[in-house]
Amino acid sequence: MDQRVASQALPVKxxxxGKNKYMVEKVLGAGGFGITYRVVTYHGNIAIRFAVKEYFPSNMCERIDGRLSYSGPVKADVENGLDSFISEAERLKSQNIHHPNIxxxxEVIRANNTAYxxxxxxxxxxxRDYLMQERNHRPLPEDEALELIRPVMAAIALLHRHKVTxxxxxxxxxVLSPVEDSDGLRPVV
Structure with a gap:
């Protein structure tokens, strides 16, 4: 995780x-184009967790008073990137692309001079963490590598058929999610 970008993350709580109120619980990741959070929303007494990706091009902006801020020289680049971020998320949502590996x-939310x-x-x-921690930096055997990459490739092929890159x-x-009642892992893009 890019610690410089993580320092610009929304504070916990x-x-x-959006349609619901999502409270930030923690930062899951931070990179050049965004910050990902784990959030919680409540339906009655039931807590439901989601991940939220925030558009945050770290090399062109900063956070001031909770809002994305950037200077005039990068305005067009930041706003074009924001439009692309929103349109891709809206397209994925509206096309109802369902796949166990996607x-x-x-919901797509526009707020704080950015989008989520x-x-x-x-x-x-x-x-990456799986290979470094579980495998102690040892390469996966070919059959295990194929078991992980084939579903990812099928998911990417489906995205491409829908004109999403x-x-x-x-x-x-x-992300590798444990499969219930087995030792298997489900890779999710």
Whole structure:
């Protein structure tokens, strides 16, 4: 996680308002184009967790008083990126793309001079952490590697058929979720 970007993250307990109110619980990741949070919303007494991706191009902006702020020279780049971020999330949501290896998008929110999309929260760890911690930096045997990459490739192929391009496929962005009643892992992009 990019600590410089993480230092610009929304504080814990910040509320992001959309159709529901989502309270930030923790930062899950931070990189060049965004910050991802785990959030919670309540339906009665039932807590439901989601992941929220915030558009935050760290090399062109900063957070001031909770809002995305940037200077005139980068205005067009930041706003074009924001429009692309929103349109891709809206397209994924509206096209109802369902696949067990693609995270579902529930809502797109425009607030604080930026945008957020609310996704299902996948409990697990990313491929990079899995390889470094579980595998102690040892490469996966070919059959295990194929078992993880084939579903990812099928998910990417489905996105491409819907004219959606994922621009950041990397081990950090593939979460491995435990499969109930088995030792298997479900990779989710």
């Amino acid at each position: 910040t509320i992001i308002k 995270v579902g998008i529930n 999309y609310v996704m299902e929260y996948i409990n697990g760890r990313n491929v 994922h621009l950041d496929i990397k081990p950090d962005n593939i």
